[in-house]
Amino acid sequence: MITLGKKALEAKDFLASVTEKQKNNALLAIASALRSNSKTIIEENIKDLENGRKAGLNEGLLDRLMLDESRINGIADSVENVVNLPDPCGEVIDEIKRPNGLLIKKVTVPIGVIGIIYEARPNVTADAAVLCLKSSNAVILRGGKEAINSNIAIASVMRSAIKSCGFDENCIQLVTDTSRNSANEMMKMNEYLDCLIPRGGKNLIKSVVENSTVPVIETGSGNCHIYVDDDADINMAANIIFNAKTQRIGVCNTCESLVIHSAIINNAMPEIKKLLDTKNVEIRGDERAMLAADGILPASDADFAAEYLDYIISVKTVDTLDEAIRHINKNSTRHSEAIITDNNEHAKEFLQRVDSSSVYVNASTRFTDGGEFGLGAEIGISTQKLHARGPMGLRELTTTKYLVFGNGQTR
DSSP: OHHHHHHHHHHHHHHTTOOHHHHHHHHHHHHHHHHHTHHHHHHHHHHHHHHHHHTTOOHHHHHHHOOOHHHHHHHHHHHHHHHTSOOOTTOEEEEEEOTTSOEEEEEEEEOOEEEEEEOSOTHHHHHHHHHHHHTTOEEEEEOOGGGHHHHHHHHHHHHHHHHTTTOOGGGEEEOOOOSHHHHHHHTTOTTTOSEEEEESOHHHHHHHHHHOSSOBOOBOOOOEEEEEOTTOOHHHHHHHHHHHHHSOTTSTTSEEEEEEETTTHHHHHHHHHHHHHTTTOEEEEOHHHHHHSTTOEEOOGGGGGOOOOSSEEEEEEESSHHHHHHHHHHHOOSSEEEEEOSOHHHHHHHHHHOOSSEEEESSOGGGOSTTTTTSSSOSOEEOSSSSOOEEOOSGGGEEEEEEEEOSSOOO
């Protein structure tokens, strides 16, 4: 790990002097290489999928893990989207001329060397590397054992691509040791890492936040809520919930919890259940939800705080908007929440009081994504409040420094 750290510092120094055009050429080379090497990547991914099935991974986790031609093309498209985004480094965000003649500029600069610990999503290997490269950060990637073959293939392709453009290939490095020891070592690499970003399930994130001595940007698991207000359009609510729950069950912006106003639940619940039944979604609800539609199982308190990553959803019945907001803020992971309503005052109150990184009115939580937000890709969804919050794109991978210009001033 120390060797990786030393190489990353050298790569960081290299990146300090590259131009935006050079970075974009390297990114285009990565996109082209991912497409031309898709067969090899898929072959390695099949090994991971086979191992995952043997290990008993559920459908949601296998979906996260799976790569096919379409998904690899999607990753390459995301790389090209990043090319079209402005360089986040070197932007003057403030300028002050002091009475003594000093000119002070506050500019954006790379964080430096970023470490990323993540689980069974091989697309993160490409997304994270590309965003770090565009923002002039060196990166050390440490994925989970579930995706190791895919990660090695993707990292190898990217390193070769940037090397062909004259870049230090160690701008992108992958830790191939997937033992817990390697993750623990990364958490203590203060001499080499400027920042550590965990991306994965609740246990991984908790472990990094509690044990790392390297500064951490916390990304969150997703117990995302949709609240169906008493002034909601029921058909709209049912369609949004169906999309948010079933489009992809294994991602963090999936809706896991419904909150429904008591004045509308008897009409809304049967319509919502009708759509969810087409995907065999198991619904776990409180007593009033169970009375509103047949086939709903009883929910425990733990269900209201669960991130299932499966075809399961919880339902809580409330009597007021205030009760809904309090329930959400109590059980949320601070990721994404939505209200379905035609009442503008209710929408305004929900937006103001719900304490999550992304809050929606009449739209699916599935939009919480770097690509959907126009960021090209994302390094993760930050659920903390310092430095970055929500989908983390290029700007969130920079910090600032002051450039001070004088002509002989002394104090």
